[in-house]
Amino acid sequence: MTSRPRLLRAVKVHGPSEVGKQDRKHVELTFINERLHANGVFSNVYSATLTSPRILPIAIKKCWPRNSLARRSTVDPAAAKEDALREDANDGKAEAELLTKLKHAHVVSLLYTFSVKVDQDVCNCMILEFLPTDLGKMLKNRHHGKRINLLDAKLYSWQLFAALDFCASKGVAHRDVKPSNLLVDDDLGILKLADFGNAKILLAKESYPPYQVTRYYRAPELVFGSHKYTTKVDTWAAACVLGELLTGRPILPGTGNHDQGKLIASILGYPNDAQLKAMGCDRRPRLIRRDGRGLRSILPESSVNACAFELLNGIFKYEPYERLSYDFILGHDFYDDLRKTPAPIRKGGRRLPDLDFWISEESTQDSDD
Numbered sequence: 270m271t272s273r274p275r276l277l278r279a280v281k282v283h284g285p286s287e288v289g290k291q292d293r294k295h296v297e298l299t300f301i302n303e304r305l306h307a308n309g310v311f312s313n314v315y316s317a318t319l320t321s322p323r324i325l326p327i328a329i330k331k332c333w334p335r336n337s338l339a340r341r342s343t344v345d346p347a348a349a350k351e352d353a354l355r356e357d358a359n360d361g362k363a364e365a366e367l368l369t370k371l372k373h374a375h376v377v378s379l380l381y382t383f384s385v386k387v388d389q390d391v392c393n394c395m396i397l398e399f400l401p402t403d404l405g406k407m408l409k410n411r412h413h414g415k416r417i418n419l420l421d422a423k424l425y426s427w428q429l430f431a432a433l434d435f436c437a438s439k440g441v442a443h444r445d446v447k448p449s450n451l452l453v454d455d456d457l458g459i460l461k462l463a464d465f466g467n468a469k470i471l472l473a474k475e476s477y478p479p480y481q482v483t484r485y486y487r488a489p490e491l492v493f494g495s496h497k498y499t500t501k502v503d504t505w506a507a508a509c510v511l512g513e514l515l516t517g518r519p520i521l522p523g524t525g526n527h528d529q530g531k532l533i534a535s536i537l538g539y540p541n542d543a544q545l546k547a548m549g550c551d552r553r554p555r556l557i558r559r560d561g562r563g564l565r566s567i568l569p570e571s572s573v574n575a576c577a578f579e580l581l582n583g584i585f586k587y588e589p590y591e592r593l594s595y596d597f598i599l600g601h602d603f604y605d606d607l608r609k610t611p612a613p614i615r616k617g618g619r620r621l622p623d624l625d626f627w628i629s630e631e632s633t634q635d636s637d638d
Contacts, residue, residue: 274299274320277383279396282369284380287322296322298381298396303329311466312361316399326399327380331392332361332466361393364465367441368395374625375432377452377463400461404510405449411517418616420606422514425453425460427604427624429507432462434595437500440470444481446506448513458615458622471499482506484529485519489540489587490548492530497549501589504598508584516572530554537561540587547588576603599626 281296290296299321306316312332319325368379381396404425411417417425429451436443443450443465450464467481476496482488488505490498512520521536523529534540534554538561545553564582573581580603583593593601606613612621 272301272303274301275303279381279383281381282365282379283372284378284396285323285325296381298322300327300329319396325380328397328399330361330395330397332364332394333390333392334360361395361466364468365393365395367465367468367470368397370439371436371441371465373432373435375428375461376435377461397463398461400452400454400459402453402455403449403463404451404453404460404514405447407453407455408448408513408517416517417514419515420613420615421458422511423604423606424458424615424621425451426507426511426514427599427607428460429462429510430595430598431625432460433500433503433507434599436462436468436503437595440472440500441468442471442498442500443468443503443506445483446503446510447483447486448510451510456619458619484526485509485522487526487529488589489530489533489537490550490589492526492533493540493545493548493550493554494552495549499589501592504584504592504595508581511577512568512573512581515577516568520567527555531556534559535562536564536567537585537587544587547590576601579603 276297276299278295279298281294284296286293287296298319300317300319303315303317305313306328307314312330315329315331317327317329319327365379365382368377372378377400378398379395380398383394383396385392385394407417429446433443433446443462445464445467446462450462452461452463453459469477471477477498479491479494479496479498481491482502486506486509488498488502491502509519509521521529521532523532534556539556539558540548540550540554564578564585568578568581570578580593580598580601584598586592607621607624608626615621
């Protein structure tokens with residue numbers, strides 16, 4: 270059953286214009302079939318169908334200010350504590366501003382923005398392109414017989430690294446790379462990096478709270494409390510996602526931040542002074558000093574072949590500057606199948622999507638400009 274159309278006035282960002290009004294900043298939109306698609310700690314996402322100025326499936330992300338009645342009434346105490354540790358109000362304004370500057374094939378596209386007022390609160394809304402699922406849901410389905418095969422693991426992880434390469438070229442750290450923030454159209458083989466609510470343009474001379482990134486994907490400099498970090502935190506997180514794609518489970522599943530540090534140190538060994546300095550850590554972690562078991566203890570040969578292991582081994586380093594650069598990652602032999610002619614066929618006879626193998630120039634984050 271089709272719902273009654275909703276009409277609103279919005280600010281155009283990367284979305285289509287009204288016919289004959291391409292130079293207009295504001296557009297009249299109509300959409301139908303608005304339904305709750307996903308609810309998070311700080312926002313809700315609804316799916317809908319845009320009917321004007323063009324017929325498109327869309328996602329509508331609604332964000333409430335930190336002190337709003339709507340946010341206070343829905344956030345549980347644990348989430349409220351987490352909210353307080355973040356430096357931004359996370360009301361959607363900063364996310365929309367960033368997405369306005371980020372237009373890339375593997376970054377979710379911000380089409381329009383609008384605001385609605387409810388009592389004394391203002392809800393900031395973003396209309397985004399819609400993809401039917403996310404990598405987190407696909408990984409959960411893997412346990413029910415829907416296995417992500419090696420070609421798709423390469424396909425989706427390559428697109429993730431390509432998105433992060435572009436973001437890093439703009440000095441942007443996503444700071445919450447995890448499977449549920451990676452939108453997927455599995456039929457087309459397309460992945461897009463989404464949820465920039467915690468993203469930030471990092472400046473070399475500035476300090477930032479280390480309480481970022483979902484725990485399993487948190488880089489060691491964040492785990493050990495560094496306030497001086499770079500976009501390399503995203504490289505580590507993406508490698509964790511790749512490891513999860515290959516093994517079918519989180520590879521660093523710590524039960525808390527301290528346990529996450531213990532787990533990382535059990536693999537890489539206790540960090541030495543040079544490594545702690547490279548991570549920008551002022552204090553030594555309170556952990557048992559011992560040699561690490563090595564990456565093979567969490568990346569078995571039965572799931573991670575030699576080529577994949579070489580790639581991941583080049584990323585899982587304490588020193589952020591020693592983690593492989595995106596140009597090396599995207600050009601690594603592990604991804605050679607994606608560049609073959611003729612292209613290999615995906616499971617179910619599906620074709621590989623067209624990929625742009627252009628590499629963005631990574632920002633050095635050396636200035637405050």
